[in-house]
Amino acid sequence: MLSNTFAMVAIIFVINIVYVSFNTIRMILTLKGYRYYAASLSMVEVLVYVLGLGLVINNLDQIQNLIAYALGYGSGVIIGMKIEEKLALGYITVNVITAELEKDLPNYLRNRGYGVTHWTAHGRKGERLMMEILTPRRNEFDLIDAVKSYDPVAFIVSQEPKSFRGGFWVKSIRKSMRP
Template identity: 50%
Template structure:
């Protein structure tokens, strides 16, 4: 009985984790990889569902299925966060236009575009920094060490056209 419950939970964790990754890959435009993963996803799903349907006489099996589903969502999101697929566009606003932050970030390999903008209390330096998502935390930590009061916000771009980064990110 315990082995069956653990099997149901484990299968559902695997299924939902794969489902989460497949969904994220589709959103990020990785259709072929998502399609390949979906073959394994549906196989795991059908195997787990078959086990549960054969054992509907015990409500604990249904509860195990539900618990596995919930844990699978969590595990899938952790896996995606670990993989950090894609890129981020980080906007940084510094309250001084005289700053060497753009040069420091460029030396670290980040793509930086900067300009002067006018804020409520005067001129500001605005930077757009393109980075791999796997480097986002490092970038934000570096900025906060150099300019602790900087305003930082990140976006996930979907498409790239032009610029020096497109040469580095295209896999033809």
């Protein structure tokens, strides 16, 4: 089967997609502190890598194999990123600034299960309601949609916190982050 040029190109392409997707996911797991999952995935990753690279090196005279390897690598980056988006590991902090002081947006969000800390801030055009909301990453777009339904022009910034200390969320976060 490997003597067929098309089959060889397809196998190299697919192997590299798998390898780079695993590599991307392993990196995310490592950065988020899931060290045992990352280590386990890396064992499979290196096997796939050696297999794909071996196929290319054993057939260096075939330019289509090198092209398949490069295309598979690029495709793997995109697919790995898509997989990571679907996994949505970790938590985000969303900062919201709105001029809608009269609306009860903090309680609306709390009733939807979000942890909200809010205060009055002062901006260029007067008082604003400032909120800081911690949520699992998988809920980010639902949270943003909920805020936009109250204030379509609210200023919204999200970022990924590195560590957590104190607050009512900490116990549940630590439990969910254990491998």
